[in-house]
Amino acid sequence: MNILKLLDKLSNDKFFTTEATRLDAISNISAFGKKAAVASVPLGLAGMMASPVKAETQKPQVTGSFLKSTLTDALQLALVLEYLESEYYGMGLSAAGLIPNADRTVFMQISKHESAHVNFLKSTLTSLGTTPGAKPTFDFTANGNFSPFTDYNQFLILAQAFEDTGVRAYKGQAGNVMSNKVVLQAALQIHSVEARHASQVRRMRANKGWIELANGGNMPSATNPVYAGEDNTNQAGFNTANLFGAAAGSAAYDEVLSGSDAQAIASLFIV
Numbered sequence: 001m002n003i004l005k006l007l008d009k010l011s012n013d014k015f016f017t018t019e020a021t022r023l024d025a026i027s028n029i030s031a032f033g034k035k036a037a038v039a040s041v042p043l044g045l046a047g048m049m050a051s052p053v054k055a056e057t058q059k060p061q062v063t064g065s066f067l068k069s070t071l072t073d074a075l076q077l078a079l080v081l082e083y084l085e086s087e088y089y090g091m092g093l094s095a096a097g098l099i100p101n102a103d104r105t106v107f108m109q110i111s112k113h114e115s116a117h118v119n120f121l122k123s124t125l126t127s128l129g130t131t132p133g134a135k136p137t138f139d140f141t142a143n144g145n146f147s148p149f150t151d152y153n154q155f156l157i158l159a160q161a162f163e164d165t166g167v168r169a170y171k172g173q174a175g176n177v178m179s180n181k182v183v184l185q186a187a188l189q190i191h192s193v194e195a196r197h198a199s200q201v202r203r204m205r206a207n208k209g210w211i212e213l214a215n216g217g218n219m220p221s222a223t224n225p226v227y228a229g230e231d232n233t234n235q236a237g238f239n240t241a242n243l244f245g246a247a248a249g250s251a252a253y254d255e256v257l258s259g260s261d262a263q264a265i266a267s268l269f270i271v
Contacts, residue, residue, distance in 0.1 A: 071183065072130045074176035077259055078187070079121040080266055081169055083135045085162050086114035088148075091140070092159075095149040103204065107159075110197050117190055124183060137271040145222060156205050161223045163198035164216065165265050168226075168257030170194060176259075195254075211254070212247040225265055229255045 089111035092098055099107055122132040140148050140158065148155040170191035177183045199209035207217035214231040216223055233241040233249040240249030257265075 068128065068179075070176045071179050072125060072128055074173040074259070075121055075125050075128075075183070076130075076133050077173065077262060078170065078190075079118065079125070079133055080136065081162075081166050081262065082114055082117040082121060084138060084266055084269060085166065086111065086118050087135070087138055088140060088158065088162060089114060091149060092155055098149055098152055098155060100152070106200060106204070110200075113193055113197070117193075120186065120190075124186075138269050139271050140269055142222070142268050156201060157219060157223070160198065160201045160205060160207075160216065161219065161226050161265075163194060163201055164211065165226050165257065165262060166194040167191065167198050168255060169259070169262035171254065172256035172258050172262065208251075210251045212251045214250075222268075225261065226257075228261075229257075 089107055093104070093107060093111060125132040140146065146154050146158060148158045170187060174184070174187065174191075177187050202209055202217060205217065211217075211227060211230045214224075214227045214229065216227045219227075231246070231250050232253070232255055233239055233246050235253050240252055242249070
């Protein structure tokens, strides 16, 4: 294969759009990469590399359908979290006398953002040939443990917990949406907006805008799973606590939340 033609192929935006779907792009790049490696070595070695070799064990093949399933599963999880937040803020804004006038503008804007996220995720799933999951039935009292629509302090507590969960959950799913660069970019954009929501709500509760040492900041023990692992001070082998202490070291790096942990948290509020 002509290496110049290969590089030209990879640098052409149409490679990711017209000539191949984004879900197949990674598979195509992998195939071209193998051809490039063969083309760059002497003829004899190239022939050996191109010849099939029987392996002792077969590794599962990462196909376009596998990538699509991983992608859509991540989007379905995100949709559940966005459904939860969107309905929560809608109900809070509809509860007479709950949100002080000085704070209503904030939650009206956050509510608009969450509704936009729901619409985007549903549209994206549909475009990928997958039916978006139906909105669950939510119980924001968590079986009678909270009273968020009659107690503004509890409304803020759950708002913070939901936003902090969303930030970590989006980060945890980043690797699962990498097969589609358009979705990945949108997910990162949503993630940063969720982080702004979280910081705003945390400050409305007189907390710092960031998380230190797995401490949510005057939060009930029922929300501990949201902050589990945030006390980590080891990043890529570097102890972040060395220079300024564990609190600052942990706060400098936000931790991911696995899909199963995010589902477990959301399920507490699903009937």
